[in-house]
Each structure stands twice: as structure tokens, then as C-alpha cells.
Amino acid sequence: MKLYGFFNSSASYRVRIALNLKGLSAESEGINIRNGLQHSAEYSSINPAGFVPTLEDNGLRLGQSLAIIDYLDRRYPQPQLIPEAAVLRARVLEFSYLIACDLHPLNNLRVLRYLQDESGLDETRKNQWYAHWIADGLGKAEELLRRHDGGEWCFGNAPTLADCCLIPQLANASRMNCDLDAYPLLNAVAAHALKHPAFIQAAPERQSDYVGS
């Protein structure tokens, strides 16, 4: 198994957590998206979308972190990260999509670069944009947990896809100096998760391609 990723990429971080939780080891290849390597001819032939991560497994080549984790869950079911029970599954996906589909794309590297390079936003305005969408998304995530939470993890007493999405997003927000005080439930889950070896080992600074934030 091989994972193409980038140490600071939260989508890659989600998959690293899932692999670790399942006890799977994958060869890791860093694609430096700060230097534009996601657009190189070589990587484009691997993932035409120009995003990390990409997983290779048994002849399969797959992009999109949530699709990758869903694949891993089917192929290597233990422990299950996307629950079977209808309501719990729906809650986990609702929370995960809020982060992965609504929040994360607005603050992606290509969007931030476009805002600076094409729309002329200076560093301060760009950071305001970033912080605005973090506050919007994390505020909604906090409210979902307030309504439906009930355990040490986002949903219940075992980690799920929701935790795989939350922890990397909080790490990114923290790296960008966003104020996280308004999210006590998210912070409590993070404090718990960051004691778990699967989450500790998936951290950006533990990756072989780490070059500093």
C-alpha cells in the first residue's frame, strides 16, 4: 500500500489517521503542494485532480480522502470508522461532510493562492478569509456535537470518520492562529484524540516529508 500525501495536508492527515487506526502500514511519498508538485506531469498521471492524498492498494489508485477511508473501511473493516447503524452513520457523515465538503475547500491552498494572486488580497485579508470560514465551519461543527454528542469521541466511545476529519482541521486552524476557545466540545474531543497513538503518529511533524509549518 502506498499513500501520496503532504505532511501539512489535512486531507492526507485524515487518511493517515484511518490507516493507523486500522493498523495498516503504507509507504509514504510526499508531494510538496507548496512547490506545485501536485501539478507535475508525473503526479497528474497518478491523480488527475491535482490533489493529495492518493492511495494505491492492490492495483487500485484512488483520490478523495473520504472515498479512500470508505474503501479502507470496506476492505479492512476493523475497526469500523463509518458505522453501519443508520442513524449513527448519518450523524458521522453529516459531521464529516460539514468539515470536508463545506469548510475545508474554502481554505484550500489553490483558493488562498487565487485570492492573493488573482484577486489581489493582501496577507491580512487572506488570513481574515481563512479565519472567517474556520469560525463558520467549526461553530456549526460544535453545534452538531452539542446536539448529538455523547462520548469521548465525536460520536460515542470509539473513533470514527468524524474524528479523522476534525483533528486535522483543528490542527490547520491552530497553525493559522485561529482562536479556538469558542469550541469546548471540539477541544475536548481533540484532547482525548491526541493521546491516542493513531492520532499522535499521524501528526504533520511526525511525517518523513515534514519541513516545518
Ligand SMILES: N[C@@H](CCC(=O)N[C@@H](CS)C(=O)NCC(=O)O)C(=O)O
Ligand atoms: N476533497 C479532497 C480535497 C483534497 C485537497 O484539497 N487536498 C489539498 C491538500 S489538503 C491539496 O492537494 N491542495 C492542492 C491545491 O490546493 O493546489 C479530499 O478530501 O481528498
